[in-house]
Amino acid sequence: MKSLSIKDIAVKANVSITTVSFIINGKAKEKSISEAVIEKVEKIIAESGYKPNQIARSLRTGNSNIIGLIIEDISNSFFSRIARLIEDKAYKRGYKIIYSSTENSVDKAKELINMFKSRKVDAYIISPIKGIEEDVKMLLEDGNPVIFFDRNLPDINTSYVGADHLNASYQSIQSFIDQGKKNIALVTTDINVEQIVERYDGYKKALEDNGIKYDENLVLKIHFNQEESETISQIKQLFEQKNIDAVLFATNYLAISGLKVLKQINKKIGDDFAVIAYDDHEAFELHTPGISTVQQPLEEIAENVIKIILKQLSSKTKLENQQVIIPAKLIIRD
Amino acid sequence: MKSLSIKDIAVKANVSITTVSFIINGKAKEKSISEAVIEKVEKIIAESGYKPNQIARSLRTGNSNIIGLIIEDISNSFFSRIARLIEDKAYKRGYKIIYSSTENSVDKAKELINMFKSRKVDAYIISPIKGIEEDVKMLLEDGNPVIFFDRNLPDINTSYVGADHLNASYQSIQSFIDQGKKNIALVTTDINVEQIVERYDGYKKALEDNGIKYDENLVLKIHFNQEESETISQIKQLFEQKNIDAVLFATNYLAISGLKVLKQINKKIGDDFAVIAYDDHEAFELHTPGISTVQQPLEEIAENVIKIILKQLSSKTKLENQQVIIPAKLIIRD
DNA sequence: CTGAAAGCGCTTACAG
DNA sequence: CTGAAAGCGCTTACAG
Structure with missing residues (x-):
């Protein structure tokens, strides 16, 4: 019919x-x-x-009322919670979200940009990765509103909303040092994106500011796409072979692997072994003892992203780019 | 430009x-x-x-290469993991996913169907709720492929993929009884959807088959949209006022609230208090002791959904409806 | 107060 | 081996 x-x-x-x-x-x-x-x-x-028929309307008017959302992985709770908030807020203003996960692949990210382009989305919300600079520049040249969140690409001149990763990481390490910790490890990933680099920089800076020598043997860079079993064995090695009294995990899934290791080797979190995880996760509150975390202000990030993009969308002219850096919150649990 | x-x-x-x-x-x-x-x-x-320009192509050919995905809440890890798997598989076949969360509102679900319709999506993957029967019937009459997953609507004659909730719940209760438990509680929600009802039915049937009298005071139905603090106080009341030696949580977020209660009232899971949670969650493996769970076969569900929908999409004629019920797996942890 | 017509960017049946 | 033309369902400048 x-x-x-x-x-x-x-x-x-x-x-x-x-x-x-x-x-x-x-x-x-x-x-x-x-x-x-x-x-x-x-x-x-x-x-x-x-x-x-919205298709016909789009063809005629040139806009689709769809916003493209490009993230690393929708099954990661950080992104799915942000996605939900963004979807919600966009929906109330008559915009739909079409999303896709890059799985941290530059090729897939480029493909997604192209496919959003050919679908004539009205705006792009991107958690970017290195290697898509040219594609994003083309979008901007064509006059498309583009906003980055979570991570930024330094070479690209566009709006950005994200947490203050460097500071959050710095404070975490400072809190370890205030507790008297000396041998502080960092478990992070080898993805070369700004917010991961900043967490590393914060770690290093806090150590230096406190006169503690940086020891590269205490930094474990986990390969992004590897099996969890491999990750677990690398973390186990770090915990067993080095003399460590505190560890900062740079992402929540790394922290979860790390907690599994602690359970396996029966090492207790407590006075002589402290843990902080970056990005909160339901598992951390529930854990005994509770795991201290750096909480990113999801609601505020989503709010700012959508506010900036809608403002851009309703303006005929190109607006000033905005850089919104939101403090993250260190939640101490025990 | x-x-x-x-x-x-x-x-x-x-x-x-x-x-x-x-x-x-x-x-x-x-x-x-x-x-x-x-x-x-x-x-x-x-x-x-x-x-x-895909918009022009869609207008001309009448199909969009977009599949609409309607779920309860993308920030729930069950749905976000399914969404990721479906997106992945669809993408490889040249289809894009456009999704939205109903937040368990009939009105929003109807709106979403309408908006997908006006966007001429090629097919609909829906985790349905009661009250949208007429809208779905119209989609089917217009010849649109529609597949339900996770939950089914008995009045609607279309394909469905889901786990065997009744059996999974039955087996959970049976395992409690095999351990000698007598006072088994069920914490569930008041949403009137098939898969929740089946979990309840499985609970009841297992008790009856084992000659244990069903006691409605041991069944707590939590209101869907309430604050977590309210949920926690209701569960606390159940745990403190009734003599319970085992509890089945019908959803993972209820189990998480329940675990928080146990932590608060300092009740230990062990020989005289057993717990099983429906739908696995990262927090459960990590928990000490590990929480036993009913695992839904996410990969298989996603696989079947996309297989059936793509087959329908590539066929000129209406195919037979398929009902795929996949056994869930009881994972015992301690 | 209302309508005929052009045009958005494609696909495809038809013609040569 | 290739092209002119109709048409998908809208919006809007223009005309009356």
Whole structure:
């Protein structure tokens, strides 16, 4: 069964499709359509359940009311929670979200940008990775609103919203040092993205500022795409072979692997072994003892992202780029 | 800057847009376009970075290569993991996913169906809720492929993939009874959806089959949309006021609230208090002691959903509906 | 107060 | 071996 078109409605109402279009788009008053006609047409639309074809509308107007969201992995709770918040807020303003996960692959990220481009999305919200600079530049040159979140690409001049990773990491290490810890390890990933680098920089800086020598043997860089069993064995090695009294995990999934190791080797978290995990996770509050974490302000990030992008969308001209850095919160649990 | 159209390519190559279209769509051979022309056009396309406008293509062909995914809440890890798997598999076959969360609201679910309809998605993957029967029937009457997963609507005649909730719940209770438990509680939600009802039925049936009297005071139905603090106080009341030696949580987020209660009231899981949680969660493996769970086979569910929907999509005619019920797995941890 | 017509960027049946 | 033209369902400048 074919669905109704504007023409069907026009025929039924005995008016032109122009008139129907004006009424659908709320321009009836402005175009001074008579009350009688408006009522008649609206009645027919309501009765028939007619919905305008958005595809045709998009082709004609050039915008789709869709915002493309490109993230690393929707099954990571940080991203799925942000996605939910963004979707929610966008929805209320009449925008839909179409999303896809890059799985940290530059090729896939580029493909996604292309496919969003060919779908004519109105704006792009991207948690970017190195290697897509040229593609993003092209989007910006074509006048598309693009906003980065979570991570930034230093070479690209566009809006960005993210947490203050360097500071959060610095404070975590400072809190270890205040507790008297001396041998502080960092378990991080080998992805070369800004927010991971910043966490590393914060670690290093806090040590140096406190006169503790940086020891590269206490830094474990886990390969991004490897099996968890491999990760676990590397962390186990670090914990068993080095003399460590505190550890900062740079991501929540690394912390989860790390906690599994502690369970396996029966090492207790307590006075002589402290742990902080970057990015909160339900498992951490529940854990005995509770795991201290760096909480990123999800709600604020989502709020700012959508606010900036909607403002850009409703403005005819290119607005100033905005850089919003939101402090992260260190939650101490025990 | 306007992006290139097929016409621009045709002009540059000095051929008609018909020819360019045939080449883009791989029909060059079939339409016996000469090798020389194919090469020339392909070169120009590659150099110019031309991408066909999918909106125009959709309007013309009537399909969008987009599959709509409607779920309860993308930030729930069950759904986000399924979404990731489905997205992945669809992507490999050239389909994109556009998703949205219903937040368990019938109105929002209906709106989403309408908006997907007006966007002309090629197929619908829905984790349905009661109250959208009429809308789904209309989709089916219009010839749209629709598949349900996780939950089913008994009145609707369409394909479905889900876990065997009744059996999983039955086996959980049976395992409690085999351990000698007598006072077994069920903490569930008040959402009236099939898979929640089945978990309840499995609970009841297992008790009856074992000659244990069903006691409604041991069943706590938590209101879906309430604050977690309220949930926690209700569970606390159940645990403190009833004499319970085992509890089955019907969803993972309820189990997480329940574990928080146990931590608060300092009740230990062990020989005289057993716990099973429905739907695994990273927190459960990590918990000390490990929490036994019912694991839904995410990969298999996603695999079947996408297989059935793609088969339907590539077939000209309406295929037989398929009902795939996949056994869930009881994982005992301690 | 209302309508005829062009055009968004494609695909495809038809013609040669 | 290749192209002119219709048409998908809308919006909107223009005309009356």
